[in-house]
Amino acid sequence: MQSTADNSMYALQDVPGKGKGLVAMEKISKGTRILSEEAVITVTGQVSSERLRTSICQQVEALSQRQRQAFLSMHNIHPYRNAAEQYLGIVQTNSLPAEAVGDKGAIFLEACRINHACDNNAQKNWNEKIKRHTVYASRDINKGEEITITYLSPLKNRKARQKALQESFGFACLCRLCSLPPEQSQESDRRLEEIHRLDGVIDRLGTEGILVSPLRTLRYFDQQVRLYNEQGREDVGFAQAFVNAAQLAIANSDLARGRIFAERAASVWKTTIGGDSKQAIKHGALAQDSSKYELYGISMKWKTKVDEAPRGLELGGFEDWLWKREKPNHPGQLADLRNRATFPGFINLPGENGVDPEFYENSDTGPYRPRHHWCFLGEIVDFATLHHLEMEIMDVDDGKIPLHFYTDGRGSELAPAQVQRGYTVAVLYATRHVFKFGEPGIRHEDPRMIKIFPLSLHKLLVLNDQVQQFSTELDGIRMCHGCGKKAKSLQRCGKCSSFWYCDRACQVAGWNEKGHKVDCKLLKDPDLRGLFALKWDEFDNYIRFPFNV
Ligand SMILES: C[S@@+](CC[C@H](N)C(=O)[O-])C[C@H]1O[C@@H](n2cnc3c(N)ncnc32)[C@H](O)[C@@H]1O
Numbered sequence: 001m002q003s004t005a006d007n008s009m010y011a012l013q014d015v016p017g018k019g020k021g022l023v024a025m026e027k028i029s030k031g032t033r034i035l036s037e038e039a040v041i042t043v044t045g046q047v048s049s050e051r052l053r054t055s056i057c058q059q060v061e062a063l064s065q066r067q068r069q070a071f072l073s074m075h076n077i078h079p080y081r082n083a084a085e086q087y088l089g090i091v092q093t094n095s096l097p098a099e100a101v102g103d104k105g106a107i108f109l110e111a112c113r114i115n116h117a118c119d120n121n122a123q124k125n126w127n128e129k130i131k132r133h134t135v136y137a138s139r140d141i142n143k144g145e146e147i148t149i150t151y152l153s154p155l156k157n158r159k160a161r162q163k164a165l166q167e168s169f170g171f172a173c174l175c176r177l178c179s180l181p182p183e184q185s186q187e188s189d190r191r192l193e194e195i196h197r198l199d200g201v202i203d204r205l206g207t208e209g210i211l212v213s214p215l216r217t218l219r220y221f222d223q224q225v226r227l228y229n230e231q232g233r234e235d236v237g238f239a240q241a242f243v244n245a246a247q248l249a250i251a252n253s254d255l256a257r258g259r260i261f262a263e264r265a266a267s268v269w270k271t272t273i274g275g276d277s278k279q280a281i282k283h284g285a286l287a288q289d290s291s292k293y294e295l296y297g298i299s300m301k302w303k304t305k306v307d308e309a310p311r312g313l314e315l316g317g318f319e320d321w322l323w324k325r326e327k328p329n330h331p332g333q334l335a336d337l338r339n340r341a342t343f344p345g346f347i348n349l350p351g352e353n354g355v356d357p358e359f360y361e362n363s364d365t366g367p368y369r370p371r372h373h374w375c376f377l378g379e380i381v382d383f384a385t386l387h388h389l390e391m392e393i394m395d396v397d398d399g400k401i402p403l404h405f406y407t408d409g410r411g412s413e414l415a416p417a418q419v420q421r422g423y424t425v426a427v428l429y430a431t432r433h434v435f436k437f438g439e440p441g442i443r444h445e446d447p448r449m450i451k452i453f454p455l456s457l458h459k460l461l462v463l464n465d466q467v468q469q470f471s472t473e474l475d476g477i478r479m480c481h482g483c484g485k486k487a488k489s490l491q492r493c494g495k496c497s498s499f500w501y502c503d504r505a506c507q508v509a510g511w512n513e514k515g516h517k518v519d520c521k522l523l524k525d526p527d528l529r530g531l532f533a534l535k536w537d538e539f540d541n542y543i544r545f546p547f548n549v
Contacts, residue, residue: 009034010147012113017174019075021115021146028141031271034122036134039098039106040067043091046103053084060087070109077170093169100128100278108133117148117175118161123235124149125273129281134274138234148175154196154237157189191227194357195237198224201354202244210251211299213347215324215340216358221245222323223357239268239279245323246286251295254302256309257322262287334472334532337464338396342374342536345397346442349376352431372537376430376442378403379457380423385411393425393442396457402441403427413447424453424460426531428543448544451527463519467532470499481514482506496523498532 008025009032015021028034041059043052063071071090078089091107098106111124111133123138141147152164158178165173177188198220202209209217221241228238246261262283269280286293290306310321319325325341337343341358350356360368378393381400389411391403403425405411411419427450433443444450453460470481476488481499483506490500493507499516501507510516522528530547 007035007110012110015115015146018115018171020073020113021148022110022113024141024143024145024147027143028137028147030137030139032137033274034135034137034147035110036127036130036132037108037111038132040071040109041091041107042098042104043095043106044102044104049088053088056087056091057084067109071107074107074112096124096133097126098133100126106133111135114147114149116151116165116169116171116173117146117177118150118152118155118158118173119175119177119232120148120150121145122147122149123272125277127274127277129276129278134277136272136274138272139232150235154199155192155233155235156196157193158185159189188231191231195224195227195231198357199237210248210295211301214248214252214299214301216348216356218245218248218324219358221248222325234268235272239265239272242268243279243283246283246290247293247295249302250286250290250293251297252299252302253297254304255290255306256304257302257324258290258293259287259306260309260322262290334468335464335534335536336468337377337461337531339536340396342372343377343396344374345395346376346378346399346401346432347397349374349430349432349442352433352443370429370539370542372539373534373543374429374536375531376425376427377457377460378425378427380419380421380425380452382421383419389414389419391419391425394457402435402439404435404441404443406443406445407447409447414452418452418454420454422456424455424457426451426453428545446544451545453522453525453528453531455522463522464532466519467498467523471532480506481516482509493520496520496529498523498529 009028010022011025012020013023015023040063041056043056047055060068060071072086074090074094076086076089077093078085080086080089091105094112095105095107096111098104114122114124114135121137121139121141122135124133124135126132127134135147135149137147151169152161155161156164161178162172165171177185180188202217202220205213205217209220221244224241225238225245228234228241242261242265246258246265249255249261250258266280266283266287269277269283274280275284290296310318313321335342340348350359355368359370359372359374361371376395378395378401380391381394382392384390387410389405391405393401393403395401407413427442427444429449430442430444432440434440435443455463466481470479472478477486478488478490478500479486480490480502482501485502487502490502491507493499493501493510493516496519499510499520501510511520527545527547534543534547
């Protein structure tokens with residue numbers, strides 16, 4: 001049969017096991033508009049079935065001979081006894097949305113012939129601006145390949161997809177995604193479920209996620225984009241992840257990232273639903289002037305100017321900057337206690353009941369496994385013992401949070417001299433706990449997970465900066481802590497092994513003038529040295545205090 005729109009890009013052909021379908025007559029590149037079509041019959045769910053039947057009959061009567069023939073040749077999964085029931089069945093089997101929001105549906109003589117595939121190569125959309133149904137190639141389509149869309153939104157796991165397609169359309173899908181070998185199918189299901197789960201988490205967080213914990217929320221969008229890329233899908237959900245990231249960045253006054261995310265959102269909208277779609281136009285404009293966004297500037301947390309994106313970074317480095325990914329340490333480098341991926345503030349800790357993708361990875365063989373080690377650091381502001389030891393802790397974001405000891409000893413395992421205001425607590429694998437009464441905080445249960453260091457958090461971070469600066473060896477060269485000279489033949493402090501000196505005079509200068517007298521004593525503690533030396537980003541097994549470094 002000839003295409004009713006005289007579109008030579010495709011033809012209506014028999015497709016084994018599916019009835020008719022549209023098949024590409026030439027190579028169709030990703031982002032090409034395959035069709036743009038007006039409705040021939042429209043229906044709304046807001047009327048009685050009698051009025052609906054009458055309305056459809058009137059519209060069918062008004063069709064041209066060719067249109068009516070095309071309509072009557074459409075698939076119908078419903079039994080019928082007369083013409084009115086037949087028309088209704090065809091409409092129910094084939095109608096597509098004809099409204100951005102709402103339940104208006106319509107028959108499009110071409111678009112309604114497109115069959116379903118869970119790994120569809122085209123994207124359908126009702127374009128409210130031009131009042132037409134459009135279909136775009138969401139990836140390159142070869143000559144002779146069938147054009148497919150998805151009937152499901154959002155895409156579910158294999159079992160749920162099969163169930164929904166059987167119940168609503170009466171067929172079992174045999175697409176590439178549904179025919180994957182079990183292992184790959186599970187992997188694909190895991191990705192789709194994770195995208196879906198993250199959608200739920202993002203919805204629940206709402207504006208709180210944008211304003212109170214933007215970094216955590218950005219991680220969710222980053223994770224979704226990665227999952228879409230792994231799945232090889234560029235669809236509406238993929239575009240939405242960039243939209244969300246743009247809104248988050250702009251609300252936090254980060255115009256540099258906001259512009260890039262908005263550009264990416266506009267570009268995905270353009271390829272999937274067209275440059276003249278409301279979404280592509282809106283996000284194109286947002287990329288031009290992000291400060292027009294209604295939430296712009298309600299937080300100043302990440303303030304950047306629009307042209308502040310770094311130049312000259314290789315692709316991976318640019319993506320790390322864009323998504324604010326903390327870089328793991330380079331091999332041989334000492335730990336950076338300012339790295340929020342491994343030393344997060346309280347707000348960025350994982351919740352104890354969820355599986356935060358930043359901290360855990362899915363495992364097919366057992367429970368979720370940490371992606372890396374992490375340690376919460378905070379300074380003791382106050383403490384008291386009633387039923388158990390309770391501390392008030394100031395974290396790296398200057399937030400005050402409660403730390404409650406639910407160990408067997410209820411905190412009595414710590415010597416009183418260890419528990420002092422101004423000392424720093426390190427809690428391994430800490431999670432956010434919602435206490436029945438009072439503010440959220442950390443519920444501490446295993447004595448081997450905690451260590452208190454007799455120095456302030458600020459001092460700990462500065463000492464870590466210095467150890468990184470003076471202990472790190474690059475091409476056999478280190479820096480003298482006494483005079484700052486770089487050389488190969490330095491001698492290390494025999495007591496702490498962390499600082500290096502040209503000679504005795506430099507060592508004396510370091511000891512007396514640069515505070516090493518105090519630091520050396522602190523650094524004798526193997527747990528403190530361990531904190532600096534551990535490979536936090538390489539998880540083999542859980543670590544505990546005391547460290548065995
Ligand atoms: C909207 S119509 C699509 C066009 C239809 N094939 C035709 O000949 O008019 C939907 C119907 O097409 C068939 N169909 C669509 N996708 C299919 C698939 N992946 N496998 C088998 N049948 C499919 C089912 O019978 C479904 O109810």
